[in-house]
Amino acid sequence: MQPEPQPGDLIEIFRTCYRHWAVYVGNGYVVHLAPPSEYAGAGASSIMSALTDKATVKKELLCVVVGRDRYQVNNKHDRKYQPLPPNKIVQRALEEVGKDVLYKLTSENCEHFVNELRYGIPRSDQVRDFVMGAGIAGSLAVAGLIGVMISRNKRQNQ
DSSP states (O other): OOOOOOTTOEEEEEOSSSEEEEEEEETTEEEEEEOTTOOTTOGGGGGGGGGOSEEEEEEEEHHHHHTTSEEEEOOTTTTTSOOOOHHHHHHHHHHHTTOEEEOBTTTBSHHHHHHHHHHSOOOOHHHHHHHHHHHHHHHHHHHHHHHHHHHHHHHHHO
């Protein structure tokens, strides 16, 4: 059973290929940063978000934003950063509603947005994890290619 979100809580929504983030503002509503392709069940089509540079801050019912996807309350940085008081988080979120803002998948996405509201620090673990994973995968691919080339050179020299 999912605990009832409290005002100021961060909501992590599990989309098909990524995580969407919102901040709970009470009475069943969340505020979230929505690029044009962000909608419940967006799945892979949300990759179009990478091609846009604008998003709209929306206040919508949590159940509408989540759709058929799974979600959880995830205030994962509370041990590392002091969260602002819940009323301040909600106030800051509501002040942003209706604004069109800059959107960059790597530096100004929905996760950066909600972490900025809760902690005053824009950060996205999704982006960090992806970049690190891509770096490791790329390093492994390069190492594998070098190994193949060395092996090929040894065979040619024999």
